Amino acid sequence: DTGVSQDPRHKITKRGQNVTFRCDPISEHNRLYWYRQTLGQGPEFLTYFQNEAQLEKSRLLSDRFSAERPKGSFSTLEIQRTEQGDSAMYLCASSLGRDRETFGEGSWLTVV
Amino acid sequence: LAKTTQPISMDSYEGQEVNITCSHNNIATNDYITWYQQFPSQGPRFIIQGYKTKVTNEVASLFIPADRKSSTLSLPRVSLSDTAVYYCLVGGFTGTASKLTFGTGTRLQVTL
Numbered sequence A: 001d002t003g004v005s006q007d008p009r010h011k012i013t014k015r016g017q018n019v020t021f022r023c024d025p026i027s028e029h030n031r032l033y034w035y036r037q038t039l040g041q042g043p044e045f046l047t048y049f050q051n052e053a054q055l056e057k058s059r060l061l062s063d064r065f066s067a068e069r070p071k072g073s074f075s076t077l078e079i080q081r082t083e084q085g086d087s088a089m090y091l092c093a094s095s096l097g098r099d100r101e102t103f104g105e106g107s108w109l110t111v112v
Numbered sequence B: 001l002a003k004t005t006q007p008i009s010m011d012s013y014e015g016q017e018v019n020i021t022c023s024h025n026n027i028a029t030n031d032y033i034t035w036y037q038q039f040p041s042q043g044p045r046f047i048i049q050g051y052k053t054k055v056t057n058e059v060a061s062l063f064i065p066a067d068r069k070s071s072t073l074s075l076p077r078v079s080l081s082d083t084a085v086y087y088c089l090v091g092g093f094t095g096t097a098s099k100l101t102f103g104t105g106t107r108l109q110v111t112l
Helices: none
Strands: A005-007 A010-013 A019-024 A031-037 A044-050 A053-057 A065-068 A075-079 A088-095 A107-111 B009-013 B018-023 B032-038 B045-050 B053-056 B061-064 B070-075 B084-091 B106-111
Touching: A005 A088, A010 A019, A019 A088, A019 A107, A031 A075, A044 A065, A075 A088, B009 B018, B018 B084, B018 B106, B032 B061, B045 B053, B045 B061, B045 B070, B070 B084
Parallel strands: A010 A107, B009 B106
Antiparallel strands: A005 A019, A019 A075, A031 A044, A031 A088, A044 A053, A065 A075, A088 A107, B018 B070, B032 B045, B032 B084, B053 B061, B061 B070, B084 B106
16 A cells, blocks of 8 residues: 555646646545645545546536546546636545545645 | 534643544534544545544544534644644545545644
8 A cells, every 4th residue: 555646746837837637546446536725724625536437526626627537547637727726735535435535645736 | 514613723732632622513314523634735634533422543532422413532642743733524435425525624733
């Protein structure tokens, strides 16, 4: 069990650029979640995959955001045309079925 | 998901027992109560989960009264390394997706 890995840990980008974050879940976990966390707030749910199927998306996930999980393994979260309001930590978590979620260390995004 | 209310912050001295109480008046029959710990710039880490009465593990105890409208996380003999944000969550783990709903949490500051 190597834990949930996220890459990159930090990203600084100019407004309007696209960014992509990758999440590698714990290998046997079939569920994968993305959350967003801003300073002083708790994490907010963005979206959820069971295997390769994206089963739920929060209304926080605007059309500039897209997430994929090809082959039910790693996942990517892409943000197009970034805005300053997208600056946050993006957290990935995974679980085996209904078991508790294990979080990664997060990917910090700063949009300048 | 049931809304939770917990103190914004708490202070403690090293070696003391810390009790953090969370209110969840609208908890549903199928809801579990889960506590997570989060250090700065890290993802949340699972501490303990319970449904009713008392649960104890190697790091904490969770007390849940019969009406389940509140719960208390107890941290015995805290150390400086317990300085973190503690989140109380209800729900999850029994439906199709846990989709954790975090509040703003309780910031615990432990000093010498």
